[in-house]
Amino acid sequence: MNEKAKVPEWMLQPSARFPPPEIAARRKIWPRIRSRGYLDKNINDLAVIVREEIFAEAIAKRKGLLQSINPGVKVISIFLLVGVASFLHSIVILLAMNFWILGLAYFSAIDLRSFLKRIWIVVPLFTGLVVLPSIFNFVRPGDPIIILMSFDRQLNLGPWVLPSNLAITHQGVMGALTVILRVSTCVSLAFLLTLTTHWHYILKAVEILRIPQIFITVLEMTYHYIYIFTQSASEIFLARKSRTLGTSNTREQQRFISRTIGALLSKAVNLGEEVHTAMISRGYTGQPRVLVSFRIMALDWLWALFMILSGLIFLWGDRIIV
Amino acid sequence: MSEKIIYQLQNLGYSYPSGEEALINISLNVHQGERLILMGANGSGKSTLLKLMNGLIFPSQGMLYAFGENINEKNLNREDFAYAFRRKVGFVFQNSDAQLFNPTVVEEIAFGPVQMGLTAVEVKQRVEEIITLLGLEHLRNRPPFKLSGGEKKKVALASVLSINPDVLLLDEPTDGLDPRTQRWLINLIQQLNEAKKTIIMSTHNLEIIEKVADRVAIIGEDHQLVALDSRERIMNKKSLLIRVNLIDDGFTEQHIHADTHRHQHLHD
Numbered sequence: 088m089n090e091k092a093k094v095p096e097w098m099l100q101p102s103a104r105f106p107p108p109e110i111a112a113r114r115k116i117w118p119r120i121r122s123r124g125y126l127d128k129n130i131n132d133l134a135v136i137v138r139e140e141i142f143a144e145a146i147a148k149r150k151g152l153l154q155s156i157n158p159g160v161k162v163i164s165i166f167l168l169v170g171v172a173s174f175l176h177s178i179v180i181l182l183a184m185n186f187w188i189l190g191l192a193y194f195s196a197i198d199l200r201s202f203l204k205r206i207w208i209v210v211p212l213f214t215g216l217v218v219l220p221s222i223f224n225f226v227r228p229g230d231p232i233i234i235l236m237s238f239d240r241q242l243n244l245g246p247w248v249l250p251s252n253l254a255i256t257h258q259g260v261m262g263a264l265t266v267i268l269r270v271s272t273c274v275s276l277a278f279l280l281t282l283t284t285h286w287h288y289i290l291k292a293v294e295i296l297r298i299p300q301i302f303i304t305v306l307e308m309t310y311h312y313i314y315i316f317t318q319s320a321s322e323i324f325l326a327r328k329s330r331t332l333g334t335s336n337t338r339e340q341q342r343f344i345s346r347t348i349g350a351l352l353s354k355a356v357n358l359g360e361e362v363h364t365a366m367i368s369r370g371y372t373g374q375p376r377v378l379v380s381f382r383i384m385a386l387d388w389l390w391a392l393f394m395i396l397s398g399l400i401f402l403w404g405d406r407i408i409v
Numbered sequence: 410m411s412e413k414i415i416y417q418l419q420n421l422g423y424s425y426p427s428g429e430e431a432l433i434n435i436s437l438n439v440h441q442g443e444r445l446i447l448m449g450a451n452g453s454g455k456s457t458l459l460k461l462m463n464g465l466i467f468p469s470q471g472m473l474y475a476f477g478e479n480i481n482e483k484n485l486n487r488e489d490f491a492y493a494f495r496r497k498v499g500f501v502f503q504n505s506d507a508q509l510f511n512p513t514v515v516e517e518i519a520f521g522p523v524q525m526g527l528t529a530v531e532v533k534q535r536v537e538e539i540i541t542l543l544g545l546e547h548l549r550n551r552p553p554f555k556l557s558g559g560e561k562k563k564v565a566l567a568s569v570l571s572i573n574p575d576v577l578l579l580d581e582p583t584d585g586l587d588p589r590t591q592r593w594l595i596n597l598i599q600q601l602n603e604a605k606k607t608i609i610m611s612t613h614n615l616e617i618i619e620k621v622a623d624r625v626a627i628i629g630e631d632h633q634l635v636a637l638d639s640r641e642r643i644m645n646k647k648s649l650l651i652r653v654n655l656i657d658d659g660f661t662e663q664h665i666h667a668d669t670h671r672h673q674h675l676h677d
């Protein structure tokens with residue numbers, strides 16, 4: 088710091104005019120409104136979801152169906168159902184299972200609108216880009232539903248012979264739908280678990296399953312890491328907004344992300360490590376300790392039975408419907 | 410102090426998406442060129458109020474006008490509006506970690522001027538002048554997130570000053586600065602204020618209030634505006650300061666006087 092340095096001349100000048108002079112004139116005609124850039128919106132939404140929803144313990148504290156189940160039993164039963172979902176082929180059954188999960192969410196005092204929003208922001212991230220091409224006959228041959236483009240003749244691309252028209256196929260759409268629904272089932276189940284269970288209880292339950300200590304420590308650190316990462320990400324977005332002159336478009340945002348992602352990652356790693364050392368300094372040994380004991384009650388047995396039966400019904404339905 | 414009103418807050422309320430009520434029914438005006446200090450216990454809503462005034466979040470209730478314009482999401486989505494507003498109002502965050510996102514200190518400071526469309530030469534000159542002003546020469550090429558707390562604060566301040574805003578929103582700017590740097594910052598704030606910049610800042614530091622404030626707004630632990638008055642009158646209401654948890658009973662009259670006294674020497 089330099090006590091003698093003088094404030095530069097430009098800093099003593101008044102800055103830009105606000106509101107910009109054109110605005111007053113234009114306002115009455117047609118306010119130029121630009122939507123927030125796609126990335127801005129999505130990254131922020133995602134960060135907010137992870138932070139406010141997954142990490143929030145408000146729902147886990149409510150009184151509801153899943154909240155009253157023993158975490159160990161809950162974790163096992165939900166893993167079981169995730170297994171079931173990955174065997175299902177029938178779109179009808181997958182849909183049924185999605186609705187069934189919504190029912191469970193409803194009885195667990197989860198707001199269905201935000202539950203669905205959360206799921207459908209995450210699902211496209213996992214499936215969107217991978218699944219989309221497969222609906223076209225170029226990628227996956229099948230019976231066309233809609234022909235988008237016709238060519239005069241078959242195209243030969245080296246060893247490939249491409250069909251003479253570009254179409255969306257029945258098989259492609261069904262395949263894509265199956266994948267999307269399967270993923271949405273798994274994501275819903277995961278949210279159902281994380282929303283209704285305190286994170287430390289999940290860890291504790293995982294420990295009961297005799298999963299090695301190191302794995303739990305890694306999970307614990309990942310949890311902190313993700314938390315800090317998403318928090319830093321949304322703080323950085325705010326900070327950038329504060330210094331961004333004008334709304335930025337998607338391309339500018341992409342450039343911004345590629346430039347800052349490195350800084351963001353090291354920041355999160357640094358902080359994550361700091362948090363871990365802080366935990367160690369306060370006596371954390373890698374063993375999640377929770378102040379309640381997990382007693383298995385009659386309700387838990389009922390629940391386990393219910394989940395197993397449901398799983399079997401879905402599997403059976405899948406075989407007869409297809 | 411000119412009487413032109415630049416901020417008008419009318420029954421402003423804000424709740425975070427998680428439902429946390431952070432501000433309730435705040436009404437106040439800020440005049441051009443004045444130095445307004447926000448005081449309040451931890452969690453009373455000072456940072457939230459500054460974020461609202463920077464148009465980073467938007468009121469849940471009530472209205473917020475800056476320079477006569479409604480600061481709402483719709484307006485800030487307009488490119489020319491946002492451009493002018495962000496040039497006019499600069500914000501130094503309480504948590505500098507949150508504010509620094511560029512790979513090096515130089516790029517951090519250049520971020521604003523580059524976006525203003527200054528030429529490369531102008532940007533370079535501006536960045537150099539700021540670096541000299543804040544004495545950041547030795548940190549020039551370091552990544553900001555690896556600096557010490559006080560260094561981060563200075564870089565954050567530099568990154569906002571390089572835009573040359575007319576209104577400076579400072580969230581606990583002296584937090585984590587050593588005494589000499591604090592004194593220097595107070596001095597800088599005074600110089601900027603003499604150049605007609607409006608200063609709105611939050612602080613817990615009574616010493617700064619003595620030196621910088623024209624008016625003081627106190628937000629209570631109930632997230633409402635408890636008092637808004639000239640510095641002298643607020644600082645004389647000891648019972649009020651105790652009630653809103655800004656000083657405790659251990660804080661004696663003498664302490665306040667010691668501060669005022671030291672203040673005299675700093676100006677020479």
Ligand SMILES: Nc1ncnc2c1ncn2[C@@H]1O[C@H](COP(=O)(O)OP(=O)(O)OP(=O)(O)O)[C@@H](O)[C@H]1O
Nearest residue numbers: 425427429430431450451452453454455456457458
């Ligand atoms: N991101 C957030 N999500 C939910 N609640 C928040 C968030 N940020 C702040 N709050 C809550 O809003 C209230 C006001 O917080 P704010 O940060 O504005 O306080 P502050 O006056 O700046 O406090 P401090 O002196 O500690 O900086 C607090 O009750 C806080 O818990």
Ligand SMILES: [Mg+2]
Nearest residue numbers: 455456457503
């Ligand atoms: Mg604060």
